[in-house]
Amino acid sequence: MGDKKNKKSGERCALQEILGVIGGKWSMSIIYALFDGKKRFSELERLVPNINTRMLVKELKNMEANGIVVRKVFATVPPTVEYTLTTKGKKLEPIINELYKWGVEYVG
Amino acid sequence: MGDKKNKKSGERCALQEILGVIGGKWSMSIIYALFDGKKRFSELERLVPNINTRMLVKELKNMEANGIVVRKVFATVPPTVEYTLTTKGKKLEPIINELYKWGVEYVG
DNA sequence: CAACAATACTTTACTTTTGAAAGTAGTAAC
DNA sequence: GTTACTACTTTCAAAAGTAAAGTATTGTTG
Numbered sequence: 001m002g003d004k005k006n007k008k009s010g011e012r013c014a015l016q017e018i019l020g021v022i023g024g025k026w027s028m029s030i031i032y033a034l035f036d037g038k039k040r041f042s043e044l045e046r047l048v049p050n051i052n053t054r055m056l057v058k059e060l061k062n063m064e065a066n067g068i069v070v071r072k073v074f075a076t077v078p079p080t081v082e083y084t085l086t087t088k089g090k091k092l093e094p095i096i097n098e099l100y101k102w103g104v105e106y107v108g
Numbered sequence: 109m110g111d112k113k114n115k116k117s118g119e120r121c122a123l124q125e126i127l128g129v130i131g132g133k134w135s136m137s138i139i140y141a142l143f144d145g146k147k148r149f150s151e152l153e154r155l156v157p158n159i160n161t162r163m164l165v166k167e168l169k170n171m172e173a174n175g176i177v178v179r180k181v182f183a184t185v186p187p188t189v190e191y192t193l194t195t196k197g198k199k200l201e202p203i204i205n206e207l208y209k210w211g212v213e214y215v216g
Numbered sequence: 217c218a219a220c221a222a223t224a225c226t227t228t229a230c231t232t233t234t235g236a237a238a239g240t241a242g243t244a245a246c
Numbered sequence: 247g248t249t250a251c252t253a254c255t256t257t258c259a260a261a262a263g264t265a266a267a268g269t270a271t272t273g274t275t276g
Contacts, residue, residue, distance in 0.1 A: 009157075011140075011208065012137065012140065012141070012155065012156070012157055013157055014208065014211060014212065014215075015136065015137055015204075015207075015208055015211070016137055016157055016158070017211065017215055018207060018208065018210070018211030018215050019133065019136055019137065021211075021215055022207075023131065023132075023133060023136065024131075024133075025127065025131060025132075025263090028123065028127055028131065029120065029123055029124055029127065032119075032120065032123055033120070040223085040224090041223075041224055042222095042223065042224075047120065048120070049117070049120055049121055049124055050124070052263080052264055052265070052266095053224085053225070053226090053265095054225090054227090054263080054264075055263070055264080056225095057224085057225060057226085058263095066215075067214070073224095076223090077222085077223090077271060077272045077273070078221085078223035078224075078270095078271075078272080078273090079222095079223055079224055079225090079270095079271080080223075081223085081224065081225090088214045091210055091213075091214070094206070095203060095206045095210060096123075098202070098203045098206070099123075099126060099130075099203055100119065100122065100123055100126065102126070102199055102200060103122060103123070103125065103126030103129070104122065105199075106175070106196045106199070107122075107125055107126050107129055107174075133234090148252085148253090149252075149253055149254075150251095150252065150253075160234085160235055160236065160237095161236095161237095161253085161254070161255085162234080162235070162236090162254090162255080162256090163234070163235075165253085165254060165255080166234095181253095184252090185242065185243045185244070185251085185252090186241095186242080186243075186244090186250085186251040186252035186253075187241095187242085187251090187252055187253055187254090188252075188253090189252085189253065189254090
């Protein structure tokens, strides 16, 4: 059975899986905000333009489940929660930066 | 007024604009399918896993409006329509390939 | 002591977007 | 005249997203 065709279609499915993880409307913006270090929930709310609380919670949970961010809770009052990129998440920095450059050249 | 802060927030908004263009669920998969040359509408339907007609039409229109693909109609019966990447669209190839590599290493 | 503030979410009600399936237009072959 | 072919369009239900208000905990303020 044609190797090339099967490989290509495998690649296509893999790409969709990948986009399922970081292809949403908000993921990359959140990752981008985390490039310069840990951020608290409320900081992220301010740093990601137009996102709402519910979506930020949802995306962060999803990203945590996918090993892109780490959530660390401190038992303070009021509560403190810090989000950080994992190594896996940090590796997206050059890619998102390239995407940004592409956009600056062609979109803006 | 703080230069660094303004630049950063400008970048964030730009990133969101960019993601508005190619950050949807389907755009990158369609672009990926177009990397190896022009494709007809029906070919794209087959090449992009799980997409439906309505979404493919919508995304292609959007991408055409954003100068990422070119739509060429031939007055045949039944009709033939070819979609091709513009230069702007082609420039995404290395970026999407990097994303794919990232995914292979960390998602799959 | 009661009201208020602060953070990190949850919940609810509503709007928008997406998806599946069926339909349309135009012509040519049978 | 029925079927086939391509590239859409339409319809309607389901899923996802948004805005705004609510919850839990405890420390400070009046």
